[in-house]
Amino acid sequence: MKNVLITAILSCAVSATWAHQPYLAPLSFSTANAQIPVIAGFAEDALDSEHALKDGTLNVLSPSKQNSTIQSKTTLKSATVFDLLLTEDGTYHVSSKVTFPIQYTRYNNEWRIFVDIPAEQAGALKDREYVIPSDFKNKQVPATETITREWLIQSYLSKNKTTPISTNSSTRLNIQFSVHPNEIKANTPFKLTVKKNNQNLKNAKISIMSQGQSEKQATELNTNALGTAEVKLPQSGAYIIAIHEKIDSKQKPTNEFYSITSISAHP
16 A cells, blocks of 8 residues: 555654554454453554554454443553453454545646645655645645545454454445454465445455565555455464555545554464
8 A cells, every 4th residue: 555644644743754554453363361452553664653543542342242442541652552351252343543634736637645844854756645835836836625534443353262253334444354354374365355335346455564564565456346355465473454445646536545454364
């Protein structure tokens, strides 16, 4: 997923990089513990949080399909941490949403993200996906369009055993696994189905990163006409699966929806 988290980074007062994206993940995807921390934040490299979320709210769907919310009580700058009580055996779905307004403007007959910052903070145009005032002649920026970008960040963890999973049916963009997400094995193919408004989404963009990988190192896939893609994780360990709808830079921007799921592959 080659996108920039412009407004999120600005809100965190970060100017050194533009490639952070939000995520959340439990400390362990399978456990026998009575409680476990869930870590969320903005990361440039997969699963390596560098900046805390602005709004620390975790939505929890228990194995018995009971919904609850947890507020983070930490004041860390590098990550947001939730204490999740595991009162039942089975699989928990944990999620949160991150939303930010993003400005677009026309540049060379395309819609590009616009950020009002000095040139010395942005780097060369060829190395970024957004534009700044100095990219325009006489700094005359065309009219901008403001849209909302929403990220669903989520994961699954199981206590003592796996049980059938559920997700919030109101989610705009999500994925379904052909196998239980806590039973995925390395080097064993499985299928992902991407859904938007509960309808299969063709040509969706899928990016897969193992822990510590950057977006440039991601494995990139597209869903087929049925909204599915075959995935094989090459080794055991934690991964991020990021999905979004294909964006046509020639068309006027509309609200954008992303889904970022953390999972683990077993040996």
